[in-house]
Amino acid sequence: MGKTLFDKIWDNHVVSSKEGFPDVLYIDTHFIHEVTSPQAFNGLRDRGIPVFRPQQTVATADHNVPTINQHLPIKEELSRVQVDMLTKNCDEFGIELYGLGHPYQGIVHVIGPELGITRPGGTYVCGDSHTSTHGAFGAIAFGIGTSQVEQVMATQCLLQQRPKRMKIEVNGQLQKGVGAKDIILYIISQISAAGGTGYFAEYAGDTIRSLSMEGRMTICNMSIEMGARGGLIAPDQTTFDYVKGRKFAPAGEEWDKALAYWKTLYSDEDAEFDQVLTFKAEDIEPMITYGTNPGMGIGITQNIPSRNEFDKQEQKSYLKSLEYMGLNDNERMLGHHVDYVFIGSCTNSRIEDLRQVADFVKGKRKADNVTAWIVPGSKQVEQQAKLEGLDKIFIEAGFALREPGCSACLGMNEDKIPAGKYCISTSNRNFEGRQGPNSRTFLASPLMAAAAAVTGKVTDIREMI
Structure with missing residues (x-):
């Protein structure tokens, strides 16, 4: 076998x-x-x-x-x-x-x-x-x-202890405005924040293979948010091209030796997984969370679920979550006002994320009611952004480009969202108080966050691109 x-x-x-x-x-x-x-x-x-x-x-x-x-x-x-x-x-x-x-x-x-x-x-x-x-x-x-x-x-x-193995396949063509963050938020919304408990997940399918390395990192980053021990994606030419030439990557003969081994790293055709899940890329809309765990997410055109979709035991915690968020069941997220936008964290703070946001906000201006922070994931990302002139685009659009760090992802530093305020965040968790005591977090992609910064409310990015 x-x-x-x-x-x-x-x-x-x-x-x-x-x-x-x-x-x-x-x-x-x-x-x-x-x-x-x-x-x-x-x-x-x-x-x-x-x-x-x-x-x-x-x-x-x-x-x-x-x-x-x-x-x-x-x-x-x-x-x-x-x-x-x-x-x-x-x-x-x-x-x-x-x-x-x-x-x-x-x-x-x-x-x-x-x-x-x-x-x-x-x-x-x-x-x-x-x-x-x-x-x-x-x-x-x-x-x-x-x-x-x-x-x-x-x-x-x-x-x-060796965990169980899960395979998650995503195949098909993504809609415009839909990216890696939407894929993983969709998967978690479908299987719940505990659906991967006890497993290590392998992501596969032509949709996953079409992603850049930075997109793949976003997917694997949030594996833990569905309860999995971790996630991985088989390396391919995209992987090899990304690694080659980096500061501490193998070089010369060591590169050739490493590459030969790396090319053997895939699941055999007759390999058995403990569970296999399949999803269609076409079903995935731009995603946004409404509750207090990453599994509480919906497509942007959908309504928050009705309490009647849950049994009595689940209803209590469900309604508690909505009360904390200041939302109602069966409510639409579209148009909900936003106070803060945070683009950063280990999920979405790489140069591709910043390029995507800069491309969208160029020539636009953030809404007056929104405070927008862009926090690069490293000094190298920060320097590359400045080299490409992205910092000037952000400044002209009213966004603050800050220095590298985890920042408002978890509120362990000076970057906290004030109590009662709503933040669209590209980070990975929307737990109660995660971004600051009594702060309220909507998780979304960098493009969705950028759209909210410009309009001042939850917006369907597809209507703006």
Whole structure:
């Protein structure tokens, strides 16, 4: 029997396997940041042991960093302490840090791919749930807890139970104005925020293969939002072209050797999955969420579901979510007013996202009632945007182009949405208070967010392109 792509990579990284116990899985690269690493470093310090393979650990500051005036001391005390602690820990344990001011600084899931650190066939972990982003390269990548961060630091391995395998196929031609973010929001809306629990998902089909690497990263990024352990996409020529020539990518003979291996990374025709789901690209509209988890999403022309579509037990939590959002069941989202627009996060802060938004807003002006933030995912994205003149387009349109960081995705820094205000966000989560205490989040694509910034309300992007 053939193997799935997931099993090929997993089996290639198993150090030890014993029936009835988790596998000991070797980790190629460990990404760390300032939020989930301090306790792990303290654990090593208490035991008097070093980071086992510091050259396979990549550190950056992203969650707590301000996105304006990064050359000045951080104002928020907790953020300042955490960033300073990361600097101290990396210095003590011999780990290179891409901290504030470094040309490679940025969101951990943006810098790994753009630097050529993320490659097909590898295993990648980070104390961050959206590590699944790296799976877009045909890799096994997933988030881990703080105790596991310490485990990888100490051994470069993890104890892991092998998850079930799910295949999600999307085939067909996307409508105009529909992109990768809409695809994944649609899938999650169809199977729910728990529909992938216990699985590792492989995305396939001609629609997925037509996406750029940046689009594929958006898809894999949100795998965790349907409860899956992670997601991956088989590498192809699009993948190889993206990786080649990047800072830390293989070169010369090493490239040829790596490429030969990468070309074997696909699910065999007779490979068996525990579950297979199929979707038609033509069914996908521009998407928007209305509730407080990413599964509560609808096509832009649809109404919020009626309470009668849920049983009595589900109705209670459903109506609680709508009450928090200030919405009613069976209501239309189209035309709902918007206060803030946030374009950024590890889901949609890459150069293609910024180019797409700049192309749309060029010659337009944001609505007076909207505050619009564009936060690049890395210093390299920021510099490329300025090189292409995108910063001037954003400024003329009334958008604020800020400096790299996680920003308003999670409100752990100075970029918070005020209580009661509505934000259309290109990030990955719309939980209660995620973007600030009592803030209200609609998840959408960069184009949908840009359209809302210009019109001041939830708008069908197809009517404007």
